Amino acid sequence: MxxxxxxxxxxxxxxxxxxxxxxxxxxxxxxxxxxxxxxxxxxxxxxxxxxxxxxxxxxxxxxxxxxxxxxxxxxxxxxxxxxxxxxxxxxxxxxxxxxxxxxxxxxxxxxxxxxxxxxxxxxxxxxxxxxxxxxxxxxxxxxxxxxxxxxxxxxxxxxxxxxxxxxxxxxxxxxxxxxxxxxxxxxxxxxxxxxxxxxxxxxxxxxxxxxxxxxxxxxxxxxxxxxxxxxxxxxxxxxxxxxxxxxxxxxxxxxxxxxxxxxxxxxxxxxxLIHTSEKPILVTNANYVDVITGKLVEGQSILVEDGRISKIASDIPAGDYTEVDANGKTLIPGLWDMHGHLSKSDGLLNMPAGVTNVRDMGNTHDNIVDIERMSENNEIMGSDVYRSGFMDRESPYAMKMGKTVDSLESAKAAVDWYAENGYPQIKTYSSMEPEWIKPLAEHIHSKGLKLSGHIPAFMTAEEAINAGFDEIQHINMIFLNFLGKNIDTRQRLRFTIPGEKAHELDLNSKEVNDFMALLKEKGTVIDPTVSVFRSLLLAEAGKVDPENAAIYEHLPVTVARNFKKAWMDIKPEERDAYNKSADAMVAMVKKLHDSGVTVVPGTDSIAGFTLHRELILYSQGGISNADVLKLATITSAEVVGNEENVGSIEEGKQADLVFIDGNPLEDMNDIRQVALVIKGQNLYKPDEIYEEIGVKPFTKSVDFEL
Incomplete structure (x- = not known):
């Protein structure tokens, strides 16, 4: 998506x-x-x-x-x-x-x-x-x-x-x-x-x-x-x-x-559109969010040398720098989309949105390797890429994109191939055989990789976790754990049942609390992609999708029209249940977070814009803005194992700096007001990029001279 x-x-x-x-x-x-x-x-x-x-x-x-x-x-x-x-x-x-x-x-x-x-x-x-x-x-x-x-x-x-x-x-x-x-x-x-x-x-x-x-x-x-x-x-x-x-x-x-x-x-x-500074970059008059403590650090200068933050201080002596006056804007670390399916043009949406890191959750090998290489070499505008190897079992419902396997042995061979080709994670899809999961997880872990994905059809999330799942994709899979085991989730049931019944689940019940405790005990990560599921449940023909209403007037008309479509054939008598279930999905994200379960934000939809909406939903659901920013930065970096290099604004780390015209600690809606992005030695002006692709900018970009 x-x-x-x-x-x-x-x-x-x-x-x-x-x-x-x-x-x-x-x-x-x-x-x-x-x-x-x-x-x-x-x-x-x-x-x-x-x-x-x-x-x-x-x-x-x-x-x-x-x-x-x-x-x-x-x-x-x-x-x-x-x-x-x-x-x-x-x-x-x-x-x-x-x-x-x-x-x-x-x-x-x-x-x-x-x-x-x-x-x-x-x-x-x-x-x-x-x-x-x-x-x-x-x-x-x-x-x-x-x-x-x-x-x-x-x-x-x-x-x-x-x-x-x-x-x-x-x-x-x-x-x-x-x-x-x-x-x-x-x-x-x-x-x-x-x-x-x-x-x-x-x-x-x-x-x-x-x-x-x-x-x-x-x-x-x-x-x-x-x-x-x-x-x-x-x-x-x-x-x-x-x-x-x-x-x-x-x-x-x-x-x-x-x-x-x-x-x-x-x-x-x-x-x-990529402005590369050959000189060190000095940012002055900046207020930045320390995402580890959740505090705003005011009146700072940040020096970037060779793409890394070399010094943060209240005053840094003048030198031969590319100078950027933040003029009191709020700086946050680069955002993470933990559920992308990248195309080579997605950087045109991700970078002006401040999304500097993307975990790709399924792609063709040639395409994702090209994207990774070309982004690193500035041949395309792009985020840092973290790959997941995609796998599904041969069936009439198979998603034939990565590796399609027909036996446990061929599944293990696919894991070997992904491990040899630099993939740190495997994502399995809905047709996988439940009996394969435990031995497959053991093989994946023996290679130093993690296992995530859809819960296989006819299996519960609890069973998958006990069999070795490290992470679960999509909020519907959490609800389905309580809505019946023998569900053929290869089919539409994985959408319609949560739409009809998610709102009926008591999130404070013993069975839910016990499941939360299991998730926390196992260290299971949840990638909910709640915004795209709300679009699925809420979209009505002829009405602007509420998940995209705030950006509707900013998009090219031919793009915006697509947000006035119904995705599912929801009957009038079902509408109230589906609306309530969409709200229940946001409440479940809050329940997961409050229970100490690691949640990472992802899109599985239109790049850039959907991540902003995902974070706003977390905030609206009751997660503190400081925690939301933490999930979208350092927590995501920890999940992929790269927190030593990226994910927070600290000396020695890669320069991933997003300038916000506003303060997302106070109002998460300000997350859309990106005024400048610095990644390494590259500077990106969002208004310039948006105008090039027909998008009405959300704010004026910070100016600078190279």
């Missing part, structure tokens, strides 16, 4: 990025839930549609691949100006089924569109757009609108199979300015980066790597032919799409080129 990187618009990356924004959402759908598409009546399009009778029909079927095998398919039929598409994509317990029909005019602008189906999280999809003359109207389960269009505007659906992107590129290519105005708002353009000719033995095909700008925080890249028809895309190592007749070897060829182009785009941004 990981998240990570959301709101892609190419055929599958639109969906995949939203779905992977959370490592913990649900969907269990049947074909009967998918509504059949009927084309919208539109008298203004009669002439255009009548011409389709004589048009040549073109049909293309695409294969959607995950890391190991096929995950779905996309079929596209074009007849004249009418495009029809049908997509099905599945992984873990999530299945997306969607059908789309669009009609375009001669310039590529949409005149009518219908999208119907079921989202990965269970919510129905039913969207339509229609333009008669200058009047454009759109309606979905999430929003409706009408506008008198002056000139030409291209409608952007909230959901879709991606087929509209080909029409959009044609509209952009026909534009004199190279830009197209969007409905409901915004503007799109394109970047052409590379071309390649493929040969499958019977056909040669020249395709072009094109990025669509204006839809999200960075361009969405995919491959198109000479006529801007979609051909293929790489979903950042998660999923890839290519037509039948072209094999995985062709997809891998394109992926390598696309990866280099993505890397170069991000490197150009890094060169522009």
């Amino acid at each position: 990981s998240s990570k990187t959301i709101f892609k618009v190419a055929a599958v990356t639109l969906l995949v990025s939203q779905l992977l924004a959370c490592d913990e959402q649900k969907n269990e759908q049947t074909s009967e839930q998918v509504a059949q598409v009927s084309q919208t009546d539109n008298s203004s399009n009669n002439t255009s549609q009548n011409t389709q009778q004589d048009a040549v029909t073109q049909f293309t079927k695409y294969n959607i691949y995950n890391k190991e095998d096929q995950a779905g398919s996309l079929s596209v039929e074009q007849s004249g100006n009418v495009y029809s598409s049908d997509m099905e994509l599945g992984w873990n317990n999530r299945v997306v089924k969607m059908q789309e029909v669009i009609t375009v005019d001669e310039q590529g602008y949409i005149t009518s569109q219908t999208v119907k189906g079921v989202s990965a999280f269970g919510a129905p999809i039913d969207e339509s757009f229609n333009q008669k003359g200058s009047i454009a109207q759109w309606q979905s389960t999430n929003e409706q609108g009408e506008e008198k269009v002056e000139g030409k505007k291209f409608y952007v659906a909230m959901d879709g199979t991606g087929v509209a992107n080909s029409a959009l590129l044609k509209a952009i290519s026909n534009s004199e300015t190279g830009k197209v105005d969007l409905l409901p708002s915004g503007q799109a353009g394109m970047i052409k980066l590379d071309s390649v000719t493929l040969d499958n033995g019977t056909e040669k095909k020249t395709v072009h790597l094109i990025g669509i700008t204006g839809f999200g925080f960075s361009p969405d890249f995919a491959w198109y032919d000479d006529d801007y028809n979609f051909f293929a895309t790489d979903g950042g190592g998660w999923f890839g799409v290519i037509p039948e007749g072209w094999g995985r070897e062709h997809l891998e060829q394109l992926q390598e080129i696309q990866k280099k182009a993505d890397n170069q785009y991000l490197k150009d941004l890094a060169d522009k």
Whole structure:
């Protein structure tokens, strides 16, 4: 939700990025839930549609691949100006089924569109757009609108199979300015980066790597032919799409080129936005939070040399320094996201949010190693990376991303591989066999690694802890310990049961207190990701997700619209229970903390912003602000075993300094007001970064001269 990187618009990356924004959402759908598409009546399009009778029909079927095998398919039929598409994509317990029909005019602008189906999280999809003359109207389960269009505007659906992107590129290519105005708002353009000719033995095909700008925080890249028809895309190592007749070897060829182009785009941004000081950095007039004592230390100067804090004093003599006047702002150590699923662009959200350290809880090996290396070398903007090796057992619900195993011996072999490749931790997923956990934990511990993850299906959290779990991911797994053992948590039940029943659990009961005592005794760490679970339970169609309401107006419109979607198909009569259960999850985090259990904050969703919300929820739940900051800094550093180098503002430690325009010890909402970030010898101005990616800054950055 990981998240990570959301709101892609190419055929599958639109969906995949939203779905992977959370490592913990649900969907269990049947074909009967998918509504059949009927084309919208539109008298203004009669002439255009009548011409389709004589048009040549073109049909293309695409294969959607995950890391190991096929995950779905996309079929596209074009007849004249009418495009029809049908997509099905599945992984873990999530299945997306969607059908789309669009009609375009001669310039590529949409005149009518219908999208119907079921989202990965269970919510129905039913969207339509229609333009008669200058009047454009759109309606979905999430929003409706009408506008008198002056000139030409291209409608952007909230959901879709991606087929509209080909029409959009044609509209952009026909534009004199190279830009197209969007409905409901915004503007799109394109970047052409590379071309390649493929040969499958019977056909040669020249395709072009094109990025669509204006839809999200960075361009969405995919491959198109000479006529801007979609051909293929790489979903950042998660999923890839290519037509039948072209094999995985062709997809891998394109992926390598696309990866280099993505890397170069991000490197150009890094060169522009990372300010590296060759001289020592002197911060003056600073008030900093000693996260170990929870106290504010006022009126200090901090000297950074060779990326480390060499001196903290009330006065440091002048010298040949890059000087930064904190002007009384509050400095805190760099924040930690202890549940990320990193993409190479996440640093554009993490660094301006003051998130300088990320524990990645599941990724492809090549991707996370690239991110780690490129971040260290300033080739991309990025946090320090701490890796977890991902593992799931082969099953219809397997999340095929890291290592998929079919026996205890193959699971142990996977552990050996991760240990040899520098992973300090293993994360297991929901399909793992309960009987494997004890011997697997012993093997993991023998290698000096830790074991964390989802509680396997048909197992309780208490059983997993006694079998050797060092850490549990997600707050729902804590509640499920009390809601029944024989639950197939590979399926949607791991979401619906806590949604329906979490609020009924007495947190002061003996069984809860006994479980808290066990967690404390075993030293078990809890990574609750409570904000993303509240989004799951609270989001309603047509309403701004309360978890993201505070940032809604700061985001690009095409991104913000996604926070007006329902994730789950929650019935009206269930709403009260789900709302109360969302609050119970915050109360459980407070119960864990008060019981002496180590809690670490993570996102599993959109980078940067979600961590701020996670910390605000902890504060609102009753944990003191000083303790919240401690959990997000030195406690997290202790959990990964690097507290000697990072996690607090102390002499000798790595310089991870976040300047807050306000005082989060008094008001945790101030955590969003990041005015400067210093990491090592690098300085980051949040307002500068946010403006580059279309985000309205939260405060003005501290200025300095190199």
